[in-house]
Amino acid sequence: MLTYSFTNIESDSLYIHLYKCIKSDIIHGAIAPGTKLPSKRAFAKNLGISVITIENSYAQLIAEGYIYSIPKKGYFAADIRNQSNQKEKPSLAESIPSSSECHTYAADFVSNQASKEQFPFSIWAKLVRELLSNHQTELLTNPPSGGSLFLRESIAKHLKDFRNMQVEPAQIVIGAGTEYLYGLLIQLLGREKCYGVEDPGYRKIAQVYKSNQVDYRYVSMEQDGIRMEDLDHQRVEVIHLSPSHHFPTGKVTPISKRYELLGWAAKDKNRYIIEDDYDSEFRLAGQPIPPLYSMDALEKVIYMNTFTKTLASTIRISYMILPKHLVSRFYETLSFYSCTVPNLEQYTLARFIFEGYFEKHMNRMRTYYHKKRDYLLEELQKSGLAKYASISEEDAGLHFLLHLEIPCSDEDFKLRMERRGIRICALSEYYAAPTHRPEHIFVINYSSLDESQIKDAILQLTLEIKKISSP
Amino acid sequence: MLTYSFTNIESDSLYIHLYKCIKSDIIHGAIAPGTKLPSKRAFAKNLGISVITIENSYAQLIAEGYIYSIPKKGYFAADIRNQSNQKEKPSLAESIPSSSECHTYAADFVSNQASKEQFPFSIWAKLVRELLSNHQTELLTNPPSGGSLFLRESIAKHLKDFRNMQVEPAQIVIGAGTEYLYGLLIQLLGREKCYGVEDPGYRKIAQVYKSNQVDYRYVSMEQDGIRMEDLDHQRVEVIHLSPSHHFPTGKVTPISKRYELLGWAAKDKNRYIIEDDYDSEFRLAGQPIPPLYSMDALEKVIYMNTFTKTLASTIRISYMILPKHLVSRFYETLSFYSCTVPNLEQYTLARFIFEGYFEKHMNRMRTYYHKKRDYLLEELQKSGLAKYASISEEDAGLHFLLHLEIPCSDEDFKLRMERRGIRICALSEYYAAPTHRPEHIFVINYSSLDESQIKDAILQLTLEIKKISSP
Numbered sequence: 001m002l003t004y005s006f007t008n009i010e011s012d013s014l015y016i017h018l019y020k021c022i023k024s025d026i027i028h029g030a031i032a033p034g035t036k037l038p039s040k041r042a043f044a045k046n047l048g049i050s051v052i053t054i055e056n057s058y059a060q061l062i063a064e065g066y067i068y069s070i071p072k073k074g075y076f077a078a079d080i081r082n083q084s085n086q087k088e089k090p091s092l093a094e095s096i097p098s099s100s101e102c103h104t105y106a107a108d109f110v111s112n113q114a115s116k117e118q119f120p121f122s123i124w125a126k127l128v129r130e131l132l133s134n135h136q137t138e139l140l141t142n143p144p145s146g147g148s149l150f151l152r153e154s155i156a157k158h159l160k161d162f163r164n165m166q167v168e169p170a171q172i173v174i175g176a177g178t179e180y181l182y183g184l185l186i187q188l189l190g191r192e193k194c195y196g197v198e199d200p201g202y203r204k205i206a207q208v209y210k211s212n213q214v215d216y217r218y219v220s221m222e223q224d225g226i227r228m229e230d231l232d233h234q235r236v237e238v239i240h241l242s243p244s245h246h247f248p249t250g251k252v253t254p255i256s257k258r259y260e261l262l263g264w265a266a267k268d269k270n271r272y273i274i275e276d277d278y279d280s281e282f283r284l285a286g287q288p289i290p291p292l293y294s295m296d297a298l299e300k301v302i303y304m305n306t307f308t309k310t311l312a313s314t315i316r317i318s319y320m321i322l323p324k325h326l327v328s329r330f331y332e333t334l335s336f337y338s339c340t341v342p343n344l345e346q347y348t349l350a351r352f353i354f355e356g357y358f359e360k361h362m363n364r365m366r367t368y369y370h371k372k373r374d375y376l377l378e379e380l381q382k383s384g385l386a387k388y389a390s391i392s393e394e395d396a397g398l399h400f401l402l403h404l405e406i407p408c409s410d411e412d413f414k415l416r417m418e419r420r421g422i423r424i425c426a427l428s429e430y431y432a433a434p435t436h437r438p439e440h441i442f443v444i445n446y447s448s449l450d451e452s453q454i455k456d457a458i459l460q461l462t463l464e465i466k467k468i469s470s471p
Numbered sequence: 472m473l474t475y476s477f478t479n480i481e482s483d484s485l486y487i488h489l490y491k492c493i494k495s496d497i498i499h500g501a502i503a504p505g506t507k508l509p510s511k512r513a514f515a516k517n518l519g520i521s522v523i524t525i526e527n528s529y530a531q532l533i534a535e536g537y538i539y540s541i542p543k544k545g546y547f548a549a550d551i552r553n554q555s556n557q558k559e560k561p562s563l564a565e566s567i568p569s570s571s572e573c574h575t576y577a578a579d580f581v582s583n584q585a586s587k588e589q590f591p592f593s594i595w596a597k598l599v600r601e602l603l604s605n606h607q608t609e610l611l612t613n614p615p616s617g618g619s620l621f622l623r624e625s626i627a628k629h630l631k632d633f634r635n636m637q638v639e640p641a642q643i644v645i646g647a648g649t650e651y652l653y654g655l656l657i658q659l660l661g662r663e664k665c666y667g668v669e670d671p672g673y674r675k676i677a678q679v680y681k682s683n684q685v686d687y688r689y690v691s692m693e694q695d696g697i698r699m700e701d702l703d704h705q706r707v708e709v710i711h712l713s714p715s716h717h718f719p720t721g722k723v724t725p726i727s728k729r730y731e732l733l734g735w736a737a738k739d740k741n742r743y744i745i746e747d748d749y750d751s752e753f754r755l756a757g758q759p760i761p762p763l764y765s766m767d768a769l770e771k772v773i774y775m776n777t778f779t780k781t782l783a784s785t786i787r788i789s790y791m792i793l794p795k796h797l798v799s800r801f802y803e804t805l806s807f808y809s810c811t812v813p814n815l816e817q818y819t820l821a822r823f824i825f826e827g828y829f830e831k832h833m834n835r836m837r838t839y840y841h842k843k844r845d846y847l848l849e850e851l852q853k854s855g856l857a858k859y860a861s862i863s864e865e866d867a868g869l870h871f872l873l874h875l876e877i878p879c880s881d882e883d884f885k886l887r888m889e890r891r892g893i894r895i896c897a898l899s900e901y902y903a904a905p906t907h908r909p910e911h912i913f914v915i916n917y918s919s920l921d922e923s924q925i926k927d928a929i930l931q932l933t934l935e936i937k938k939i940s941s942p
Binding site for chain 1: 530531533536584585587590592595596599600603604607608610611612613614647648650651654658662674675678679682683684726761765766783784785786787788804805807808809810811812813814815816
């Protein structure tokens with residue numbers, strides 16, 4: 001029978017010591033797989049310890065998979081080699097698709113990340129340092145479900161100054177990204193509603209609805225925005241819009257259409273508009289256009305915005321502004337959810353806005369993007385590409401449309417460019433409906449592009465077009 | 472007709488200047504509500520500027536609500552006093568329920584927040600500082616949907632060392648709180664499944680299912696854990712469990728019952744167990760019990776844990792470990808979601824774990840809580856309360872049960888204690904089913920309690936019991 005010494009048990013209890021001894025013997029093969037272990041009673045007698053001690057050790061060994069028991073037969077050493085063999089299978093890590101950001105492109109016209117060089121690290125670090133030294137209690141105190149009041153006040157003030165929006169801090173709900181807030185809105189407005197998304201549009205919105213198994217419809221776009229007939233025809237009740245700057249077409253919905261939309265919403269108490277104002281801060285020409293939210297007298301518009309574009313996508317702070325009658329519903333039904341953004345991020349951002357850094361940062365970023373866009377357009381005009389290309393919707397935000405005269409399909413051109421190290425995306429890819437897809441128009445995101453990459457990217461585009469266009 | 476000077480227009484364009492002049496006159500009452508504005512053509516002629524300029528100004532004023540148009544009649548100044556009056560309504564802020572943490576209690580036995588004094592601020596600040604200076608590119612690079620690989624590797628290593636769990640980093644999904652991950656799991660496992668929650672149990676779990684309008688059932692608890700007959704009878708397919716330390720009863724599910732549970736899950740391919748291991752790190756006596764996850768050979772267990780208890784609830788980082796066959800499904804269907812935790816938090820925590828600070832912190836916290844619990848129990852034994860009280864389940868985590876001999880209802884006693892500044896919660900409050908609720912048992916959370924509050928809290932409990940028990 002197995003025998004172990006109990007002289008070197010150090011601070012372990014008896015059962016832990018015994019458990020460790022047996023485990024070690026199984027791991028090192030001293031007890032072969034399938035070996036029957038002594039019965040509890042016999043083992044206890046042999047070792048001069050209590051049956052309870054043996055029982056505890058066996059229980060721990062069973063729990064960890066080192067031994068197994070067969071009723072009325074006893075305890076047996078498990079075949080732990082199988083367990084180790086399992087570990088030698090190809091690693092699961094391969095099933096994690098590397099994010100597009102991991103690829104290195106000579107130029108990436110698809111990524112819509114904020115420019116990394118421009119993040120205000122030194123100010124951010126200063127604010128974080130101050131908060132961690134002087135505001136420890138606040139940092140560890142749970143904020144209300146809608147987010148820290150300081151951050152909501154700062155955002156309300158920013159919206160007043162910058163967008164001339166009248167917002168009470170209580171209307172603002174802070175969340176870890178717009179996708180998260182979409183999910184929360186489904187719970188707030190109701191799963192039984194029919195949701196509408198723009199076609200073409202930002203694909204993730206439809207994905208959120210699909211993943212939540214909610215009824216959603218694509219609503220097609222026409223020259224001045226969404227097709228009103230489609231809204232009625234599809235029985236949409238909640239429509240997602242980006243009227244200040246539609247993605248990807250870049251169109252701005254004119255005032256008259258905005259009133260039409262508000263009129264549509266006014267016709268039924270179940271109707272709402274979710275206004276995604278995602279890059280209104282980057283309108284490069286003309287006055288910023290007032291949001292639908294400010295034109296809405298009937299509490300029909302839920303306003304959404306994010307700091308993903310203005311600061312960094314890895315900050316993960318978005319917010320929505322609920323019409324007043326939805327605020328109390330939110331607190332009645334959803335305030336059991338803790339706010340998803342860490343306090344340190346909330347307070348840092350609140351101070352960043354409150355102390356005027358955000359405004360300065362935005363002014364700097366507008367100049368920076370303006371310059372980058374102008375340079376890109378200028379290089380394009382000067383280049384051999386000009387002959388094959390035209391530009392549209394270049395004023396509204398951080399992308400524009402590039403129309404190319406190419407004798408091949410969008411898909412083919414995209415692949416050809418990929419082979420040249422250039423990532424580019426066709427407008428047609430953003431269409432859900434198979435018909436009416438425009439051809440040979442490409443969506444040019446330039447926010448994350450380096451100025452140094454621009455010349456070569458244009459050259460590569462030119463070379464490829466010349467190659468495929470030559471008879 | 473209105474006349475404005477165009478001499479001081481500074482850098483504004485003509486239309487902006489005109490827009491500002493009219494807006495100012497409306498705000499200051501120089502243009503009374505209802506006043507008809509000049510027609511575009513006449514106004515343009517009068518001011519010597521183009522019709523387009525007038526049109527642009529009017530459009531902006533309409534958009535911002537300063538003027539309105541009546542088709543075929545013209546443009547009129549809006550009554551903006553109404554808009555200001557609206558602002559004088561009682562503030563919405565009152566509709567935000569202040570979180571319980573805002574009340575001041577002489578002692579709070581309900582809050583389960585981590586002790587604020589113990590947060591490792593200086594180390595945390597050091598790590599944050601280093602990251603913000605030396606890892607700027609990583610901080611701004613989007614992590615995979617499941618979270619930063621560095622954090623997942625650190626967690627996998629921690630689980631190996633501390634819980635002897637074999638986890639591949641790819642199996643780990645990082646999220647902004649356990650509630651968020653529950654929502655994600657509904658999308659992963661399917662809305663059509665029937666979910667089971669423990670009764671009594673942590674109320675938020677049922678709230679998440681309710682809010683997502685998913686079919687869920689309460690499964691009653693018996694001495695050794697969940698009632699197996701109820702699982703079958705209620706046709707539950709996915710069951711939430713906290714086998715290492717049930718909340719609120721504090722019970723630990725024994726090994727034999729764990730095998731029964733795994734056996735139940737094995738019977739149908741749609742069955743899963745969500746194992747919430749929320750405070751296993753704080754088991755104060757005996758070996759930590761191996762999680763169900765480690766005993767599961769059939770990939771039926773989804774393991775969940777959080778840093779809310781071990782670090783701070785305002786850090787908002789939780790994680791789940793998916794069985795391998797669900798990992799690829801997760802990346803196929805849900806990887807369009809961005810990870811909800813900011814990079815700075817992910818990297819700080821990863822380094823905190825990787826460099827051994829987490830282990831040290833946990834050891835310190837265990838000692839700290841152990842001491843606090845012992846002091847609380849000791850003071851209780853010494854006090855006049857001892858005669859009316861008994862204790863159970865004091866070893867498993869950061870709460871235990873206090874049985875009190877009181878001649879009134881739990882609700883009444885709770886209110887009486889509230890009047891004495893003591894917040895306390897009855898076990899019966901955690902039961903969903905109206906029957907079998909135990910009476911006169913209170914759940915004592917001591918994690919966020921100050922040692923200095925303990926003596927007086929016990930005194931107040933004693934005084935109240937004596938008062939209501941005296942004939």
